[in-house]
Amino acid sequence: MTMIRSLLVFIPFLWLIPASAAIESVTVFPDRATVTRVVEMNVEAGSGELVQPDLPTNLSRDSLRISATGPDGLRLGAYRLETRRGSERVSERARDIEERLQSLRDRRDAVDDDIEAREMQLALLRSLAGGAGQGDEKLAVDGWSEAMQMIGSGAEEVLAARRQLSLEQRELEEEIERLEQELADLGQQQQDTLRLSLAYESASAGATAFTIEYTVSGAYWRPVYEWRLDTGADELQVVQFAEVRQRTGEDWSDAELNLSLSRPSAGGRLPEVSSWWVDVQPPEKKDSGDRARVAGDQLQRSEMELAAAPAAEAQWDGAELVGSEYTQAYRVPGRASVAADNQPHRFRLDEFSVDVALSARTVPRYQQTAWLYAEGTWEGELALPPGSVTLYQDSTLVGQARFDGVAPGGELASSFGVDDRITVEYELVRDDRATEGMLSKSTVLIRTHRISVSNGHSRAIDLTVFDAMPVSRDERIEVSLAESTTDPDRRDVDDRPGVLAWDRALSAGEELELTLGYRLKFPKDLPGVQGW
Structure with missing residues (x-):
């Protein structure tokens, strides 16, 4: 009877157990990312609560969207977000470093103890050496020789062991210092999280998939190119990569990765044109130097605000272009993982061949050399966004340049070295x-x-x-x-x-x-x- 009561008390709390929400997909923009998580679970008929305890604290609360598919009569109710203080570090790499540091510190403590034990052995040997031949019974000559040999042999072993321990101690200190610096460079603090609690009600039991979507800061991607010029074929190979970095507070593990060409930072509202008034300039007033400097600073800030706006060669997987004519994104093939350590991760997007005309250009007033120049028409369906370019001429590195981007029908052109x-x-x-x-x-x-x-x-x-x-x-x-x-x-x-x-x-x-x-x-x- 007691066991039955315990089960009856425990059953209602099953619906408050935190659910595991795997990151299903991530769409990365030039200055943020949208993350989609999916929680799959069985719900019973009646009321319940979904708890997701590990959402990142820097998510935009206004961007949070929740949906669900499940049995007939499933209805979603109110939800709340609460900040939970944590003790674990954010990135997997930071956690690995902390575990390694703890192991090294424990080993260092053990080595310190061993060195202290060797010091005690040396002190005992010195005491024996200092007291040999003293007391009522004097050592015979043969006894002296045997005692010296025994003490000397023991001292050599202890000193050799201490030297080895001192060397290990120094190596441990250097490794601990290196890892502590690496941990400091990562800039990882303890991980606080957001706890999502969502009330729901279902008319019947069944399998349910909850989808949680939100936007986070601290993530971006940028285009990176390789331009490979084949002077024999008059052809330019354009290889497009994406460099992704993120420090959102959560690792993206085995997720679908999309790289959007949209720019949310541009805003969703068309700028309004204000009236432009022209008037006679008023007489110049004498003013203090401080006020003039303040006015100059204000003018400068205003101007800045206005201006801101032979064996078989392995083949690369290319990204798929998805979306509509107005919102397009590259979908990285397969599943991808990007840790929250702000380290660069590169993904190959696509490769294009462009017929080019080769020429030479020179500016002898400044440099008495000629530069090889290639130019062609970009006939792709999609504009190439601006990015950094590494230039190769016939498989030889010749330098790097900044690419300003090009629209379909525009000109691709660059110099390719002297x-x-x-x-x-x-x-x-x-x-x-x-x-x-x-x-x-x-x-x-x-x-x-x-x-x-x-x-x-x-x-x-x-x-x-x-x-x-x-x-x-x-x-x-x-x-x-x-x-x-x-x-x-x-x-x-x-x-x-x-x-x-x-x-x-x-x-x-x-x-x-x-x-x-x-x-x-x-x-x-x-x-x-x-x-x-």
């Missing part, structure tokens, strides 16, 4: 100063450079030479190209005043010579010209 088969020379051939005019005298400055380029390739190559001529900021300074100048093919390149470009096709072994001269004229009474 082209050593093209030689460039930049030579000053004239630098004169003269005076013109009879009554109104003017100073005339003339400077001329010769640019020589030689194509050492066994194939023809398109070449672009960039340079610049002076641009006057004062109408009294007249600037013009000298008569000896080779006419440039383009002026004010990319809307940059004074920038010139010569586009040429060089056949194999061909040499090119260009002349660039410019003439400055200004009144003689001017004190001088800056920037010449």
